[in-house]
Amino acid sequence: MASRKPRTAEEDAILAKAAKYLPGASTGNVYYKAEEALIIKEARGSKVFDYSGNEYIDYLLGSGPMLIGHAHPEVVAAVSEVISLGSTYFSTNSAAVDLAEEIVSAVPCADMVRFVSSGSEATYFALKVARAYRKRDKIVKFEGGYHGTNDYALMSVTPTSLKDFPQATADSAGIPKVLEGEVLVCPYNDLETTTAIIEKHHDEIGGVIVEPCQRIIPPMPGFLEGLREITSHYQIPLIFDEVVTGFRWSYGGAQEYYGVTPDLATFGKAVGGGYPLAAIAGREEIMRVFDPASKEEGSFVPGVGTLSGNPIAATAGLATLRVLKREGSIEKIWATGNRLKSEFTRLLKEKEIPGVVVGEAPCFDVYFGVEEVNDYRDSLKANDEMMGRFNHHMLESGVLKGGQKFYISMAHSAEDVDKTIEAMDYALDQAKD
Ligand SMILES: Cc1ncc(COP(=O)(O)O)c(C=O)c1O
Incomplete structure (x- = not known):
């Protein structure tokens, strides 16, 4: 499933310059591990594109603003x-x-x-x-x-x-x-x-x-x-x-x-x-x-x-x-999120991976190793290392997301959702303890 192309010399050069001029090689919002780092070149609809020719289904959504999709x-x-x-x-x-x-x-x-x-x-x-x-x-x-x-x-x-x-x-x-x-x-x-x-x-x-x-x-x-x-x-x-x-x-x-x-x-x-x-x-x-x-x-x-x-x-x-x-806009976001949430839950069950999908449809994620999360202290009991592995394999499979959040947009299509479920299936197998 992992489909990410290796980094080009152009993207490597931008990352090297970022390391020199930006504290933590970052504009401050996201700090990637060296092997995961990427620079986004452009974004359209539900996708973002990096300088190495990779396309990602985007659930980071600029940390939320791009609710109707990029460059609408x-x-x-x-x-x-x-x-x-x-x-x-x-x-x-x-x-x-x-x-x-x-x-x-x-x-x-x-x-x-x-x-x-x-x-x-x-x-x-x-x-x-x-x-x-x-x-x-x-x-x-x-x-x-x-x-x-x-x-x-x-x-x-x-x-x-x-x-x-x-x-x-x-x-x-x-x-x-x-x-x-x-x-x-x-x-x-x-x-x-x-x-x-x-x-x-x-x-x-x-x-x-x-x-x-x-x-x-x-x-x-x-x-x-x-x-x-x-x-x-x-x-x-x-x-x-x-x-x-x-x-x-x-x-x-x-x-x-x-x-x-x-x-x-x-x-x-x-x-x-x-x-x-x-x-x-x-x-x-x-x-x-x-x-x-x-x-x-x-x-x-x-x-x-x-x-x-x-x-x-x-x-x-x-x-x-x-x-x-407009009628149907926010409803579409909820329908997309609900489908992803229920497929995520089905995969966890099928693979017998302990964990729970938490959140409302526009914004959710999994907590591994726990049955319920109702506050911050519950969330500390979750398996963070497994989460890191899951996120890594999602990225390698062409899905960009936040550390503990899928943000759903109006632009996510049924095809995006199918591909995301495939990526989840693969990433869960790779991330398993
Ligand atoms: C609930 C909430 N409040 C405030 C902020 C801060 O917003 P900004 O990053 O635009 O300063 C955020 C950012 O993620 C947020 O999620």
Whole structure:
């Protein structure tokens, strides 16, 4: 099955230059083992192509943004039309106004929108806005939850030595030690422990942030509802980080899909159509802290960013949402994901490989060696080495994916799915203990 062609001198030369000029030979997102490394030359539809003539079925999707497929003709046309009108103005532009209107019409919690350039910036501002509005400093987040790289967010995402809840561990060097004391870490899907922590600290908490589906782990019945109830009770802003789930779980995001409405939500990835754009959306009363008029109440949050709401990115986002909004678009993503999930589960069973396929259809993967994964600590019990081998053999068979995630797009065809199932069959045999 393994079909990958050997690297050409051209790709080797780019990799050698990357090793010289980029720390870790990478732009920072993916660090390949030397024998796996590749440089992507172009991407179209469901495929990416490297400099050695290899074609890969792409389930990395640029880490999620390319939900309708790479270089979608409608996005390319929309961007081509505006690109000669200038790249950025700093002043408000009409594409950003239209995109804000579309987000408000789609997303249950959204009355108003502020644009930024990345998901990390969106969560950084959402946390700041919550603290400014509530006039309290501490943040509640969940162990294993990822909200980007800002200092409050990069806490207990992948801790190796586990502390008692709610103690936080910074995941990065360079984060001021004092911030660990400002973040209360709770166990995802454990409403009882989370409620007890919020009850004990409610008067110090500025906001609670959660990925409604944490990485690929779905919420257990009642978890998001309970979180909504306890935060409403103490009037603590609840933030859904919908950078992944926005416009993907359903057009109104995970909040629409799970039927729980937060106070604020962050969006990124799909909303920018593959261009650098992200957003904070939420209730008007809270979003008003971005308005200089709120200076009088002492709650003003300056939300300035040179490229915030960039007109080309906003145009690409609007074109992407137009495609996603059409009947059948998101349904197709779910149908493709569900077929892959069930075939994956069938293969595990047939081959008697212990493991479980976890996630919702647009975003899922396997955990080897375990029967159930409901939180970060469960995920630590999985067989990571086998996962590494599986991913290696998928890549060698022409399937590109993230370390612990298949992202499904609208562009994946029935033929792509058949080929992927063949690759899974082969990679599982090779990866077996
Ligand atoms: C849930 C979630 N929030 C925030 C971010 C950060 O987004 P960005 O990489 O655009 O800064 C990510 C990125 O993967 C994410 O998955």
